Amino acid sequence: MSGTPTGRSLPVTDLSLVVLVGATGSGKSTFARKHFAPTEVISSDFCRGLVADDENDQSATGDAFDVLHYIAGKRLAAGRRTVVDATSVQPDARRQLIELAKKYDVLPIAIVLDVPEEVCAERNAARPDRAGMPRRVIQRHTRELRRSLKHLEREGFRKVHVLRGVAEVEGATIVTEKRYNDLTHLTGPFDIIGDIHGCSAELESLLAKLGYHDGVHAEGRTAVFVGDLVDRGPDSPAVLRRVMGMVAAGTALCVPGNHENKFGRYLKGRTVQYTHGLAETVAQMEGESEEFKDEVRRFVDGLVSHYVLDGGRLVVCHAGLPEKYHGRTSGRVRSHALYGETTGETDEFGLPVRYPWAEDYRGRAAVVYGHTPVPEATWLNNTICLDTGAVFGGKLTALRWPEREIVDVPAERTWYEPVRPLRVDAPGGQDGRPLDLADVTGRGGVETRYLGRVAVREENAAAALEVMSRFAVDPRLLPYLPPTMAPTPTSREEGYLEHPAEAFAQYARDGVGRVVCEEKHMGSRAVALVCRDAATTAKRFGVGEGPTGALYTRTGRPFFDDGAVTEEILERLRAAVTEADLWERLDTDWLLLDAELMPWSLKSQGLLRRQYAAVGAASGAVFPPALAALEAAGARGADVSALLARQRERAADAAAFTDAYRRYCWTTDGLEGVRLAPFQVLAVRGRSLAALPHDEQLALLDRLVEHDTSGLLQTTRRLYVDTGDPESVRSGIDWWLEMTGRGGEGMVVKPLGALVRDGQGRPVQPGIKCRGREYLRIIYGPEYTRPDNLARLRGRFLNHKRSLALREYALGLEALDRLADGEPLWRVHEAVFGVLALESEPVDPRL
């Protein structure tokens, strides 16, 4: 509390609960307005107004403070500094606020405005709404304030600023301070090093392997130690010397472990038990100078419980930390960071049973920690434990950040016998952590790189949950669902509802010059996950016992009820991948393919029979007798000629419809007659290929189809068009006319560059479908081509479908990126689930 009376600067932590303390009329609201953002300040008067329509209605005080605490709680939970503008002169009012600060693990700070009673009275008198306030109220406030002053720190305020008199209040300035644990501005790169426990030789080898020479990295990397430097091992003083030296030189950061904490208490002369390896450290320290011991004591004392690094993407602490404690400041947070959470029980070895916090972890920041010895450092829900038991004869492990690369050195020997054997902390054993309902419902949306937050409504999530739970393949084998696709803007061309001219024009407007037209296959969408072998499926996707991948539909259902059929298709695909040398060329042991499986009748026979064939059967049965009757009536002289002509047209339309659906049906026998046309490689090991230009995509796939000897794979015909060149556009239209004239389904026009934004930076449609005139009979009914019908159908609305297509596309890309980054299952599944949920949004199903 330094500074001159006219210019005091008051340090206030960036995330804190600031309590203004002062009598009515002391100028709290004016002070708050001057120094804080309007939304940071919550005043009791305002809350009184909210609940009672009168800011001075004292009978509403109870409810008003409920509201105030509620709002403050929401802000603090979200990590926002909050200023409470109420008199807060009574200890009980302050106690409630301090509890609130503790609940959200932020610092409570008091700023006292100690202004003479007369000034307060004068100010109140000048305000019409307070003019009638009795003088004794101000007197009571002032009395209570004076009584409180010397207790404030004991009450729990971590900073107390008392401003005496009007001049000091007016002259004060607020200086926002960062929290000690907030090192988000440091971007590394880092080498995070696990529990060392006095294993000095291993530490030196590891540092050397990481590229440090005498504590300094040539490329300026920073080491981060997760604590437990000391105890149990052969040379804790050497480890301390190395780490302290690096921290002092600014080439390392260090968070405390529980062993440093206990050692620190020993150094301060507190009574501690010489258990869990402390005795060894104490003995090793005997030969050290008092000066060094002092230095160690200061070092340990100054350690900050955890650090938030690299823009908030990385949190380092000793024993793991749930997201709600990241960057927070309280005794509870420190204790969590050092000891982790326990269930309160002890196991048969007398050690505390740890709560599996990482299993519940859903945070965006990666949490890197140690504390619990495990045989291998493995990611679990974006957390990783680096304690690989160096002192117990395991290894000393480091994590390179942001590379996420593991570097380790083996222990030279078992330096200390473990009380219990090392074990994997991952729950669910080899199956990995199962998904939780909270991963997919009640989240309101999914953050995507491509399109920001994509909202997912509750009723859509509910429908997706039903389908995902009851019908989908194992979510671990379901890393992607294909997005829906918008049709071309409606055509005005006579006789056509869809025509490629509009699609080319749309892309031209979006500034997309080069597009590829890909033949639309007459089948069902299928996604194929092809692994090199069952071991790869088990290792990469965590699904053991057999499957070498998956083949599923647009809603994630297995394409074939019989797993053996799926395996046979995968086997044929795998053979082609091997023959085409794509494992090596793409440096992968698995591929995710987007494809079309034919014939349509294979999967959708129920729909074909019940809806399409039914219409064909009914129309086929009704027209011959109806036409015969009309002809007979006409022959008798009745005037039915117009009706007869119309019925003949209808009969012809119905026959054309029947022809149209029949093209999608052929009989298959086992896999005989089944065709798969892959049109995009979505992802391979460690990479999403969604941004690979389509010509390169098709080149890869042509190679694949060429090397297929089983007859399963089918190529996708394509034509490249320049939307700015009328001749090229004409050739595109002709190509489509020719293809659909022969009964083809149509084509999909895609920007050649795959992932493209328009001039304003908005994403453009990843594809636009142009469906053939005859094919559309299946969609819009046999008689849709009649001019009056077409006129009405042209009034279709595409905006929602287009928006849906983009949102689903963004979710699909997100799923692929998360898969490529090796993110935990729930993160990939969250995006995949979002696609399914969005598919249940209300949009015209014919689009």
Added chain:
Amino acid sequence: MFLTISTRGTAATPATDLGFLLHKNPGNAQTFSTSHGTAHVFYPEAEVGRCTAALLLEVDPIALIRRGKGKGRGGAPDAALGQYVNDRPYAASSLLAVALSTVFSTALRGVCKARPERAAASLPLRIEVPAVAAKGGPDLVRALFAPLGWDVTAEPVALDPQFPGWGDSRYVRLVLESERLTLAEALRHLYVLLPVLDDAKHYWVSPDEVDKLLRAGEGWLPGHPEHRLITNRYLSRRWSLTRQAIERLELVRLAETDDSEVEDIDNAVEAETEAEPRPTPLAVQRREAILAGLRETGAARVLDLGCGEGHLVRELLRDARFTEITAVDVSARALAIAARRLKLDRMGERQASRVRLLQGSLTYTDKRLTGYDAAVLSEVIEHLDLPRLPALEYAVFGAARPRRVLVTTPNVEYNVRWETLPAGHVRHGDHRFEWTRAEFAVWAAAVAERYGYTVEFRPVGPDDPEVGPPTQMAVFHRDTTEQDKKEAKAA
């Protein structure tokens, strides 16, 4: 949509009197506007010896779909149900019945001022409907018309002659012949029975439907051997269909995404009927066995996992010792039906506070399900694909961890004792597997071992000495203190 009505005649009773009876001149073709399209009446033949009147209804399928629909977003329930690809323009259905009653309304009432004696008398009639939508096929068509005095010819129409393997469509070419009926009777039969045979989504809803049925059915419906089916189909489906349509729109869309039908994925509950289905004896025995298994441990907080329509919940509510009943199902529709059946919205607050219905999935862990005394998984596991079962095992035994878990599932060995069940068939279309007692025992023992439970088995229903009971139940139990520690360690 098309039908013809023919009669034969003599000089004394000329067939052309049909024109008088129908109030439509055989010399002209006439056009009438009805609520769903344009009806045309014309006569392909009109001789003394033989006369045929034809009714042709032209509907506008696009107008049919668009009727009452919001723009673009497909807001109204029929947006998802209505398809542009629709048999309505072709197959005889309720639309044709409505047209019939509009165009021939006087004839339907049996009124004919010109030839009153002929209207009151029976006459030789032949009615042909080339495509009748008939749910129930030719057999039902015969069962409906034959008792009324018709000689019935009902031939199924093939779905697609190019694909003989697909079999027959649900359309029937219908010829009715009789000498014993009046024209008015014949028309009323058609008016009622065409929609009954169609049994599909109605495009017409009016509050006086009961009166219409009574009027049109006068004299023949009460004594009809199928009058129950006729009345049910004619009247009862309408509201529940509308309600279902609203309840499962999202699922309808997901089904469409996959080119399949909503019934394929929304099959968690049987088609809803207004009447409470009578429980089968086995279902009752199963519930009794479950209640006994819960009561013997003094469980008060109970989970019904996969509660379906809430039959067990209702039983649990009747026993005050169950203070907290949480019923979970993944099917939103099942939960909506359960809430309706249990009358949750009208239940007293105290009673209602004992029960909670949650949408949840047993393939995901769920924090809301922890801390219960007992959980019931009755006829649930067999609805999951086998590869997904470990996820359920973890969610229930590993994460929710109730002290006691009761699992019932069919005993497939017993299936040979169901006379109605064809050999090799499962008991329910959605059963992904059915286990023998030995298979169930192996699974249960492995789950118990893995998650620290003990398990015992109990028969439910008559325990056949050869094939065992129809339902098998496993009762899992864990000691709270010791097992907790062991499990926490293993986790």
